[in-house]
Amino acid sequence: MNAAAQFVSVSQMFGDFTAVDDIDLSIPAGKLTTLLGPSGCGKTTSLRMLAGYTRPTKGQILIDGVDATNAPPEKRGLGMVFQSYALFPHMTVTDNVGYGLRLRGVSKQERTERAAESLELVGLGHLAARKPRALSGGQQQRVALARAIAIRPKLLLLDEPLSNLDARLRVQMRSEIRRIQHETGLTVVLVTHDQDEALEMSDEMVLMRDGRIMQQGAPAEVFGAPSNRFVANFLGYENFVRTLTGLVTVRPEHLVVHPDTSSAPAGLSLPGVVTDIAYRGVDLLITVAARDETGAITLISDVRADGAPRLAPGDSVTATASASHLVDLAD
Ligand SMILES: Nc1ncnc2c1ncn2[C@@H]1O[C@H](COP(=O)(O)OP(=O)(O)O)[C@@H](O)[C@H]1O
Ligand SMILES: [Mg+2]
Incomplete structure (x- = not known):
């Protein structure tokens, strides 16, 4: 250079x-x-x-x-x-x-x-x-x-x-x-x-x-x-999850919230409870209380409002992300 x-x-x-x-x-x-x-x-x-x-x-x-x-x-x-x-x-x-x-x-x-x-x-x-x-x-x-x-x-x-x-x-x-x-x-x-x-x-x-x-x-x-x-947080990554193998992050738009507790594709899959839903016109922000290897964590999913699942605070859900959307982080 x-x-x-x-x-x-x-x-x-x-x-x-x-x-x-x-x-x-x-x-x-x-x-x-x-x-x-x-x-x-x-x-x-x-x-x-x-x-x-x-x-x-x-x-x-x-x-x-x-x-x-x-x-x-x-x-x-x-x-x-x-x-x-x-x-x-x-x-x-x-x-x-x-x-x-x-x-x-x-x-x-x-x-x-x-x-x-x-x-x-x-x-x-x-x-x-x-x-x-x-x-x-x-x-x-x-x-x-x-x-x-x-x-x-x-x-x-x-x-x-x-x-x-x-x-x-x-x-x-x-x-x-x-x-x-x-x-x-x-x-x-x-x-x-x-x-x-x-x-x-x-x-x-x-x-x-x-x-x-x-x-x-x-x-x-x-x-x-x-x-x-x-760095991840500064660039807009929101979800930080400690797994058995280390720390991973996923962007809100790649975290999917399923209105049941059964689905578990390859990648990340965590049970949780919806705590907030914020309507923003084009999209919705769904906040989910979950747990990882170390304790309580907050997850945020950003989904398009038109295709969004019907959810309300208090609902039990599964938050998932495909393996390709997970980013490994050094601590
Ligand atoms: N002349 C100065 N005297 C004392 N502290 C300073 C002075 N200039 C900057 N600082 C401090 O140095 C740090 C870095 O400041 P700065 O380079 O202006 O940050 P940034 O541009 O990233 O916001 C800050 O904590 C600031 O308060
Ligand atoms: Mg400055």
Whole structure:
């Protein structure tokens, strides 16, 4: 793999607290890599170390194979977009986009050309003369993206760039950012706490917890074979069952609830009692109290509402899953 950036045994302490704990990470060139994990797991801190806003307490950061650990941000050639995209209100869109180029001493004519090019790329060429306040939130976000791209960065760093947008626009911008990444061939590192966003957008996904990397790989790889319970749970696996041979998990949509206690196909089969049924329009969530090798567990089955068995809380049932839908987990 051709690495655009590398973390080599990198840690970040804040006083006694370890925010990033000895991570080794390669960011593949020309790909979109996401850092995914719950709030506080060290995503932003990692990105800030890559950008040069924070020095690692320990370890090295390489950019294009060269040690950049102590290089200041402006020497790293990186473009960055934050959650709050802070445009200059008194400047036009073009001047906002050209701002980074002005700092780098690029001539006015070239600034205008490159700003126009970046604005085309994000689909805002027609709004070049506007001021930010005359733009929607989504458009402002694109301007921030155009501004980061205009400097032709070696790496584009995006920290939760979609989290201030409404749900619909957020989903639309996922494919926009992917398109821009494809068209430019830029190396992008995107921070998110949203697993759907990461699954949809990533070439490479890095799942973090408590300052450590839990698992890294292509989305289908990680999703298809989560390496531990935390990863599985974070990606939406709900049912964790300890069997005689180990810990297995199964997604709610693969757990079937039978309204009798007889059926027992190969795979998983557990008797239980329905404790809740939640109607959600297209589907139903059926909660079942069951027991595994260690004691009481809760199972959740997600079934299509139209073909769902008639069940009520208190009913005795059998929850089953075929062997092909069971995922073995390390503890
Ligand atoms: N400047 C700082 N001083 C002290 N603690 C910090 C500082 N920056 C981040 N932290 C702590 O480090 C941990 C990781 O933070 P952060 O990288 O922002 O997480 P994330 O972006 O994954 O939500 C959190 O517990 C946070 O409170
Ligand atoms: Mg953060």
